[in-house]
Amino acid sequence: MVDCNNFYVSCERVFNPALKRKPVIVLSNNDGCVIARSQEVKKLGIKMGVPWFKVKSFAKYHKIIVFSSNYTLYADMSNRVMNIISEFGPNQEVYSIDECFLDLTRFKRLDLTDYGQHIRLMINKLVGLPVCVGIGASKTLAKIANYLAKKRPVLNGVCDLNSIKPDTLDSLFSTIEVREVWGVGRRIEKKLIKLGINNVLDLRQSSPRMLRKQFSIVMERIVRELNGEFCIPLEETPPPKEQLVCSRGFGKAVSSLSELSEAVSTYATRVAEKLRYQRSLATMIYVFIQTNSFKKEDQQYNSGRLIHLTKPTNDSRKLISAALVGLKSIYKTGFFYKKAGVLINDILPISSYQKGLFDDIESQKNSESLMKAMDGINNKMGSGTIKFIGEGLEKNWGAKAEKKTQCYTTNIDEIPVAYCI
DSSP states (O other): OEEETTHHHHHHHHSOGGGTTSOEEEEOGGGOBEEEEOHHHHHHTOOTTOBHHHHHHHHHHTTOEEEEOOHHHHHHHHHHHHHHHHTTOSOEEEEETTEEEEOOGGGTTSOHHHHHHHHHHHHHHHTOOOEEEEEOSSHHHHHHHHHHHHHOGGGTTEEEGGGSOHHHHHHHHTTSBGGGSTTOOHHHHHHHHHTTOOBHHHHHTSOHHHHHHHSOHHHHHHHHHHTTOOOSOOOSSOOOOSOEEEEEEEEEEEOOHHHHHHHHHHHHHHHHHHHHHTTEEEEEEEEEEEEOTTOTTSOOOEEEEEEEEEEEEOOHHHHHHHHHHHHHHHOOTTOOEEEEEEEEOOEEEGGGOOOOTTOOHHHHHHHHHHHHHHHHHHHHHOTTSSOOGGGOSSOTTOOOOTTOOOOTTTOGGGOOOOOOO
């Protein structure tokens, strides 16, 4: 497994080297919560996910540098990293924006620690991002190895569990809390501790069948993977998502139907794009709105509406129309809305949809051509280059991003300038 270190913070540092060795925080959408921290910030004790307003004074006192999230930049940097990593192995699974699995079974004759160091060197040289590499006989072991590579400086960013003697490995595993195992959440951790399973070694030495009875087949696979069995295959092509959501908090409270309509139209457009990307169709769409529950002095109102579509579609226009029907049915005047969203969870693959005898084939072809043209232009020129007028032009309701940096790699007007001395 290759995992970028403090990914969002590291992306900001690539284009601003003065940030190195300084405490840096990146905030979530709407500048709401802390979603990335430099090592310096971690040492100060700020936790992941803490609301920004709770630590704002603390951050100011400690001169912590703060940025709004810049997902356009992070996504582009991620694509660059993943493309580089793909050159080092025949099979790759992009697991998240900052981590991926790589199949190294063909390279067993190589010194895999050296190979991992070469991967780190090339990513740092070509993109400027620091990464750690964890190598193991299974995906679960590779995740554990990556954890050790990050936590133990003596490993210099690469840990190959295959090169460690069994007794030493047991000793290492006994120091790692069971919650660090991939797939073990807080709820499962509590149950495991009640069974006397406190660390990775305890879990590794447990009976897979017993844990399957206590939990599920997933836990059995985890135990087998910890013992070197390859139970969870690489997913080179991620499976289509069974649920798609686009939801945002507003930068300011919204009370008018027109502004809510702009937001809902924008969110419906985003989920439609995701549907087309994974070649799927929606059969229903759910729209919801809610006020700010933290503002006790305001009147509270939360509501949602499910709209069933007459025919499965991924046409942005049809999804926008359906979402607006839902919005109008739940909207009430006199409230200050803080958030809206659109959700789709009854999704069909395009390949499984059987056209009806009376379907307007010509209209469907025109729809597909239009959506394909829009997606092509927006992919090439930038998201939102072409959009529906219903999405709004000013978007005064948009999320806060007061400390957002430039899109250095995707916007020609924001490319950093280099000066020669």
